[in-house]
Amino acid sequence: MxxxxxxxxxxxxxxxxxxxxxxxxxxxxxANTSQKPQSVIDAMGRYYETINANVHRGTYKIAEEATNAMEGARGRVATFLGANSSRELVFTKNATESINLVANTWGRSNLNEGDAVVLTMMEHHATIVPWHMVAAEKGIELRWIPLTADGQLDLTDIDRLVDGAKLVSFTAMSNVLGTINPVERLTEIARSAGAMSLVDGSQHVPHLATNVAELGADFFVFTGHKMLGPTGIGGLWAQEETLDAMPPFLGGGEMILNVTTEGFTTTEIPWKFEAGTPPIAEIVGLGAAVDYLTAVGxxxxxxxxxxxxxxxxxxxxxxxxxxxxxxxxxxxxxxxxxxxxxxxxxxxxxxxxxxxxxxxxxxxxxxxxxxxxxxxxxxxxxxxxxxxxxxxxxxxxxxxxxxxxxxxxxx
Amino acid sequence: MGLEDLYREIILDHYRSPRNRGELPPPAHRVEGFNPLCGDEVVLTIEVDDEGMVKDLKIGGQGCSISQSSASMMTAAIKGKSAAEAREFIEAFKTMMSIHSKELGDDEHGELDQIDPDLDLGDLEALKGVVQYPVRIKCATLGWNTLTQALDELSA
The missing domain is CATH 3.90.1150.10 (Aspartate Aminotransferase, domain 1)
Known part of the structure; x- marks a missing residue:
């Protein structure tokens, strides 16, 4: 059919x-940005017209409904991605912010001078520049997986490239060539070499059924606006123990358990990484987008x-x-x-x-x-x-x- | 508003047959310019003599019809002028680009003589249609920004 x-x-x-x-x-x-179905536009309008209130704070009816709308959307997006739990899904502004989150938290606390990060020659600047920034600060080495003549990853030298590497970061599908990369094989290669893996799913999630549990990545990032959702909302998926072990990214409200004049403690995941009032309407819109995609199949x-x-x-x-x-x-x-x-x-x-x-x-x-x-x-x-x-x-x-x-x- | 306003014949002529194309050998001063939007790169090489006269300049690199023709016309206009006159040309050209960009939606092109009555931009006036296509203004000004940088470096 x-x-x-x-x-x-x-x-x-x-x-x-x-x-x-x-x-x-x-x-x-x-591949730049998708159009939005009426159902996404309506879901965002309906949120503002009927239950607009800040989340995770108010004790009144519409605040509770706004919180439910946001966390309900988190659950549906997590299910859409094949996550085991909505706690594994951190909302960010977009895939770019997700990668910067990983680079600034996991990267800066785990990478040291001489460590290697492996990228590919078909990456978007969002996968390249954050690691250049870490490299400038920490003196890490960037290695590059080359391409074949028909625009696929050339893995003939992959064992040498990943040897001793701390992270392998690559796109699941090229935004220029359309190439679909062997994600499971690459995450397995990374794991065998003792490296973490970060997969950019921005072009994959909108177009192919995605199951993060099966893909085997340590970090998986995506953006909402390419998958029928609004701009300004994306996400980072990682297993709970990975997120728990990472230091926080942005500091502020929502991400704390306690704050004193001496310091602060962070709240639990995923909110530990969601400082400030989140883009609630956009999250609701993203929920409507995955509903639409799921209905079509x-x-x-x-x-x-x-x-x-x-x-x-x-x-x-x-x-x-x-x-x-x-x-x-x-x-x-x-x-x-x-x-x-x-x-x-x-x-x-x-x-x-x-x-x-x-x-x-x-x-x-x-x-x-x-x-x-x-x-x-x-x-x-x-x-x-x-x-x-x-x-x-x-x-x-x-x-x-x-x-x-x-x-x-x-x- | 049709494509012929953007792609005037004189523009296509400079695109097909660019003037002063290539690179001058050292010790000519060499500056690279980038358009971050589209990845176009131009290389400008320029010789200014002790009297501040632009003896020669050439444009290399790659670009679209608008950036290449604008740079070609620029070299034709600037060659043999003094650095001070070159800067006047740069000002007049950028004013032509920006004044009109403030009047977007206005189909009238406006009057160039409001900008600088004494300066004749010649063929370059053909580029005023570009301002109706805001995203292409950066194409048209790529060579000019590179020239500005070269003159700044030479006078530093």
Missing amino acids: GLNVSEIKKDFPVLGQTVHDGRRIVYLDS MDEIRQHEVELTGYALRTLHDRFGDDLTIHGPAEPASRGGVMSIQFKDIHPHDLTQIMDQNGVCLRAGHHCAKPLMKALGANATARASLYLYNDEADIDALGDALEASGEFFDF
Whole structure:
């Protein structure tokens, strides 16, 4: 059973909008941020309209309901991720904050001069820069897993790379190449080498059924806005004993058990890492997002995206031949619906500018992965990325927009 | 507001056939400029003589049609001018970019002669359509910011 995409599209108000004198929006930038279904928008509005109050403090009715709405959402998101308990799920602003949390707490208290952290050449800056910052302070060594020609991790030298390492940090799915990495194998390699593992699930959680217990990572991070949820909410998953052993991150209200003029003690996890009033409406919205994804079915979404990616790779190559390069694995089953493209010699900024005139929304740039761009020999690419609300007509519109760009810059 | 306002023929001409392209050998002063949004990089090499005259300058690196054509037109406008005149050009060009960015939504391009009546930006006026596309302003100013940095370093 395929997805009923024409019905799904109706759930997303932005997709019903038009731009540039009546052109429908062809949204192909979900790896950047996804559109939001009406149910998510309504859940957040309803929270503000009916039970808005601060959480974990008030003794009155709506404060209790706000707390229940937030903690209920935590439970549903934890279940969606395959966590054993909602205590394993810390809410953060986004995946970037989650990684910074790990770097600043576990990293700064466990890493010392000469220790190694292993990253890959396909990482987002969010996985790179926090460790550069720790390196500047602690003198740790960063090692890099290289890539094969078709954009997969080259693990031929992995034993030497992880030897003596304290952490292996990598993306579950590349935001540029679409490559789906062998997460379970890599977390096992890390464990065997005595290293912790940190998995960036930002591109994985929205598109593939995710079970953190099976993936075997020590830390797993994700962001809400790429999975139909609002901006400003994401999370960090780790086992309870891991979180318990970590020092706190931000200090303030909510994260304490007691404060005196001499010092403070922290409260229990996960709130120990959630200083200050949390983004309650966003957490409620994220809960509604996982409800929506669960109702559609993650396996169905994945199947749809494999088919649509296959359609895109096939038809675009047929139409444009050697004029078009699509980076990453050739086989749709080994990749997500993220396609970084280079077309003729047209600069990605110029390409996406012409596409915008056709209502087609693509991201141009380095996609916050400059080391990968350098490895690809490009400063920038244009990137089309798919989700459950895209269909073959959207891919055809992408092809038409490419054709229009080719004609405009035909010189 | 159509694409032809952004991609004027003179812009595409400079993109197709960039002027003063490449790098001057040392001891020419060399500065790299980055557009953090898109990853574009330009390399500007410049020779200023003892009288403060820009004897020669070249632009290398990669970029989109807007950044490359703007940099190309910039080299054509600046070459042979004094460093002080170059700075006036920079000011006039950046004013053209920012004044219009404050009037977003206004389809009128405004009057350039409000900025500096004595300075003729020549071909560069073709770039004023860029301000209707705010995200591309950084493309248009990449070469100019790099030139500013080079002049600052040379006068330091």
